Amino acid sequence: MPAPFRIILIQCVAIEAVLSLAALAGYPGLRDTAFLFGGFFPLLLDGWQGVYPGQSVGMFVTYGFLHGGPLHLGMNMIALVQLTREMRGLMTVGRMLLIYAVAQVAAGLAQTALSPGEGVMVGASGAIFGLAAALIAHGLVVLRRRRRPAGPLIRSALLIAGLNVALPVLIPQIAWQAHLGGTVAGAVLGLGLALLSPGRPRYR
DSSP states (O other): OOHHHHHHHHHHHHHHHHHHHHHHTTOTHHHHHHHHHHSBOGGGGGTOOOSSTTHHHHHHHHGGGOOSSHHHHHHHHHHHHHHHHHHTTTSOHHHHHHHHHHHHHHHHHHHHHHOTTOOOBOOSHHHHHHHHHHHHHHHHHHHHHHTOOOHHHHHHHHHHHHHHHHHHHHOTTSOHHHHHHHHHHHHHHHHHHHHTSOSOOOOO
């Protein structure tokens, strides 16, 4: 796993550990406070007053480090580890970070546009869906250049689409709008970066 993403993982785990231990120690309100200061509130982009100056901008960064609990965190971090390992052979770490950041912002914007009245949103899944979509889009271009079958990647693309449909049905709290925004942003960036990098990838 590339070092920058390892740092992201460690920070997410550390924050969740503090919040979970606080709840066990009898201070469940610490999670609510963390969400109040670091969660994503669509209403902040519609004139709602934040709790500190610049929260409407800062939340685009902070919400991705907060999670709803150990299970939410675990699912996202396992996906992050697997995706970043797969992507190292296709692009530089800098490009992976660019996709991750843009997808996280796009996820927040999509949540705001499609569910402007919703409450707080937390989690890295929008950015992670962006990485997955970028991997598939980039990989399809590479496979076409090498004239190799794209069946596995197409199945992966269908899996992502299926998850976007199924997860909100199974878990109503899932922000499918954010997943959709991250997925679209990741696919566009992955395709664009692949087209801008002709020839066989040499990154490791």
